Amino acid sequence: MSRTRVHNFAISLDGFGTGEGQTRDLHFGHAGERLHEWMFATRWWHGDEPGGSGGVDDVFTRQFDPGIGAEIMGAGKFGHPGWHEDPEWTGAWGPNPPFHTPTFILTHHPRPSVEMEGGTTYHFLDASPAEALETARKAANGKDVRIGGGPTVVRDFVAAGLVDYMHVVVVPILLGRGVRLWDGLEGIEADYRVESTSSPSGVTHVTFTR
Numbered sequence: 001m002s003r004t005r006v007h008n009f010a011i012s013l014d015g016f017g018t019g020e021g022q023t024r025d026l027h028f029g030h031a032g033e034r035l036h037e038w039m040f041a042t043r044w045w046h047g048d049e050p051g052g053s054g055g056v057d058d059v060f061t062r063q064f065d066p067g068i069g070a071e072i073m074g075a076g077k078f079g080h081p082g083w084h085e086d087p088e089w090t091g092a093w094g095p096n097p098p099f100h101t102p103t104f105i106l107t108h109h110p111r112p113s114v115e116m117e118g119g120t121t122y123h124f125l126d127a128s129p130a131e132a133l134e135t136a137r138k139a140a141n142g143k144d145v146r147i148g149g150g151p152t153v154v155r156d157f158v159a160a161g162l163v164d165y166m167h168v169v170v171v172p173i174l175l176g177r178g179v180r181l182w183d184g185l186e187g188i189e190a191d192y193r194v195e196s197t198s199s200p201s202g203v204t205h206v207t208f209t210r
């Protein structure tokens, strides 16, 4: 059975999944890179390059890819406000994005699909979360669908009861402003088995399994 999964989704202690003031150069606004420093320190992030540490953060990051056949993301993850006015914009990850599957971007400004290197093809959808999931599931060919973010889209899919597994990483910083993950999701823990793992890096991995 194909599942819907969220991985490596970082939030501040006060629950923000991104900062305020996202621009082309500042993908996380005033949060800068602070939500993901724990991830940049892992061996997984370093890939074929030497360096990075093993341990609990590394183990969690590695669950991002296996079994995933498609990704759904929001327009705000795909690019800065206004990207849709730039016909050349093909996302924030360069020519070979790290998704390597069909990748569906939820947007009110759909455009023709774009094939990237490495197996990523961007498709643009103006659809409800349930409709988008149905489309992505077909493309995933029996594999799981990852909800890639940002916080608005993760929140919408959780609120619609569409997420089977969610890995949230609580980073010990206070952002104070930005886009919140948890608004409107009061009591969701009742629908999941919740487990927490503290890492020596200072982050806490919280998993929600339906």
Ligand SMILES: NC(=O)c1ccc[n+]([C@@H]2O[C@H](COP(=O)([O-])OP(=O)(O)OC[C@H]3O[C@@H](n4cnc5c(N)ncnc54)[C@H](OP(=O)(O)O)[C@@H]3O)[C@@H](O)[C@H]2O)c1
Residues within 6 Å of the ligand: 008, 009, 010, 011, 017, 018, 019, 022, 027, 028, 029, 035, 073, 074, 075, 076, 077, 078, 106, 107, 108, 109, 125, 126, 127, 128, 129, 148, 149, 150, 151, 152, 153, 154, 179
């Ligand atoms: N913390 C993390 O681990 C993590 C992970 C990924 C991304 N991020 C960050 O999160 C930020 C983006 O998050 P966000 O919450 O601002 O935005 P988002 O969740 O990426 O996207 C929300 C936008 O997607 C479009 N959209 C959403 N649902 C739709 C639907 N059903 N139909 C059509 N369009 C739909 C709308 O944009 P339009 O109306 O403009 O089309 C909406 O404003 C970025 O800063 C990114 O770097 C954080």
